[in-house]
Amino acid sequence: MPSTRHNVKPNRTIYVSALLLIMSATSCRQSMANEPRYRTYQESSFFPNGTSARPIPEGTVSQESELNVQLVKGTVNGQPSQDFPFPVTMEVLQRGQQRYDIFCTPCHDHVGTGQGMAARRGFRQPPPSFHSDKLRAAPPGYFFDVITHGSGVMPSYAFQIPVRDRWAIIAYVRTLQLSWTATAADVPPDELKKLEAEKQ
Numbered sequence: 001m002p003s004t005r006h007n008v009k010p011n012r013t014i015y016v017s018a019l020l021l022i023m024s025a026t027s028c029r030q031s032m033a034n035e036p037r038y039r040t041y042q043e044s045s046f047f048p049n050g051t052s053a054r055p056i057p058e059g060t061v062s063q064e065s066e067l068n069v070q071l072v073k074g075t076v077n078g079q080p081s082q083d084f085p086f087p088v089t090m091e092v093l094q095r096g097q098q099r100y101d102i103f104c105t106p107c108h109d110h111v112g113t114g115q116g117m118a119a120r121r122g123f124r125q126p127p128p129s130f131h132s133d134k135l136r137a138a139p140p141g142y143f144f145d146v147i148t149h150g151s152g153v154m155p156s157y158a159f160q161i162p163v164r165d166r167w168a169i170i171a172y173v174r175t176l177q178l179s180w181t182a183t184a185a186d187v188p189p190d191e192l193k194k195l196e197a198e199k200q
Contacts (some may be wrong), residue, residue, distance in 0.1 A: 070141075072163055074148065080141030086164075088171045096172030099165045103157060112176040123153065130173055131180045143170045 038044060038052035049056070070076050071085040086092075101110070106118040113129035119126040128135060147166045150156040161169070184192060 009185070019086075022088055035171070074144030076141070080139045080145060082139045083158040084140055084167055084171065086167070092168050093175060095165065096168035096170070096175075099161060100169050100172045103161060104169065111180075112173060126154075127154065130177055136177050140167070140170050140174070142172060 001111075019042040040053070042052045043050055044052040046052075057150065068085060070081050074081050076082070101107075105116055107116040107123075108119075108130065109116040109126050110112055114129045130136075143165055146154065147161060147169065148156060148158045157166070178186070
């Protein structure tokens with residue numbers, strides 16, 4: 001009986017080749033990239049009003065549509081705000097210090113001289129010191145604008161730091177500035193007694 005062994009190899013090769021061809025053909029199509037979708041403002045026959053853009057649900061309030069312009073933009077009558085949009089309490093200062101330590105110290109350091117570790121190791125020019133005459137005279141709204149929109153190599157922190165926390169940080173920066181030139185006469189008498197007691 002003649003051997004049929006020589007017929008097996010060609011058949012197996014054909015099957016394997018056909019299988020690879022089918023697999024490669026199906027893998028070329030990226031179905032997620034080609035799935036049905038609407039372009040912005042494209043017409044639609046599905047919705048009764050004929051547009052794919054859906055109306056905003058009634059009562060929706062934009063995150064940036066806060067009525068207090070001073071709070072969300074840091075301006076009053078189009079100019080940088082000269083004061084804070086809410087009372088600065090000890091709780092606000094503590095929150096500001098916490099947020100400052102997280103977001104600001106890498107570049108501005110803990111006392112605001114602009115000698116943070118990131119600035120010393122990665123910047124050609126350090127950030128300005130908060131204790132310069134220019135920044136000591138700058139209104140709170142100026143700092144709010146810088147935190148919100150960035151300045152120079154400093155990026156915007158609008159997405160990382162909520163509006164009220166930005167103001168809290170600014171209040172803490174003001175505290176740093178005050179501490180730089182403060183004297184015993186600037187300390188309330190009760191607090192001064194506590195400090196004197198701690199020294200003994």
